[in-house]
Amino acid sequence: MQRFKLPFTEETLEMIPQALRIIQEEHQALSAMLLSLSMLVRRAHQDKKPPPFDVLRAMLFYIDEFPERQHHPKETQLLFPKLRHRCPELAPVLDQLNEDHARGEASVRELQHRLLAYELLGEPRREAFDSAAQAFVDGYLRHMALEESAVLPAARANLDAADWAELGDAFAANRDPLAGHGDRDAFGTLFQKIVSTAPAPIGLGA
Numbered sequence: 001m002q003r004f005k006l007p008f009t010e011e012t013l014e015m016i017p018q019a020l021r022i023i024q025e026e027h028q029a030l031s032a033m034l035l036s037l038s039m040l041v042r043r044a045h046q047d048k049k050p051p052p053f054d055v056l057r058a059m060l061f062y063i064d065e066f067p068e069r070q071h072h073p074k075e076t077q078l079l080f081p082k083l084r085h086r087c088p089e090l091a092p093v094l095d096q097l098n099e100d101h102a103r104g105e106a107s108v109r110e111l112q113h114r115l116l117a118y119e120l121l122g123e124p125r126r127e128a129f130d131s132a133a134q135a136f137v138d139g140y141l142r143h144m145a146l147e148e149s150a151v152l153p154a155a156r157a158n159l160d161a162a163d164w165a166e167l168g169d170a171f172a173a174n175r176d177p178l179a180g181h182g183d184r185d186a187f188g189t190l191f192q193k194i195v196s197t198a199p200a201p202i203g204l205g206a
Contacts, residue, residue, distance in 0.1 A: 026067070027144050054193065115133075
């Protein structure tokens with residue numbers, strides 16, 4: 001995944017808008033989760049055995065609970081309108097990203113359904129879940145890559161201090177616990193389940 005590089009050095013950290021740092025951190029956390037999910041599915045397929053259904057359920061719950069319900073709405077409702085006003089040439093990109101956001105929750109629920117079907121009905125439902133899971137991961141990574149290659153640099157160059165103050169307050173209000181912020185205690189059991197079983201980059205599993 002092509003990343004929009006932010007210079008997280010001691011000297012320049014304060015120069016980077018808070019909202020931009022938060023978006024980058026949350027993208028990194030989600031990217032790690034998606035890559036680990038994909039690896040779990042591939043390894044189970046290669047080993048010709050079922051995947052750890054409970055861990056995959058926990059991963060999809062996290063994606064539905066935080067990126068879909070917290071992160072994406074702030075981008076759609078706050079960041080994108082500001083950028084659309086300042087950079088009208090980005091309208092086609094912003095339209096595409098908003099369409100992705102609009103389909104996001106439905107995509108997660110559909111994948112959760114396919115996972116449940118595989119768990120309850122067995123091998124005949126494996127292929128449908130495996131292919132849907134990989135398409136889901138690939139689509140999400142492409143979405144974030146587009147944001148980081150087109151949207152975040154344009155925002156850094158064109159939004160003003162008042163814009164960033166408003167965005168900073170909004171993005172800081174609900175921080176991603178997987179990125180080391182927010183109410184980690186409330187998500188402790190969920191993350192322990194994921195970290196203890198999932199492979200790197202998100203977990204400690206083999």
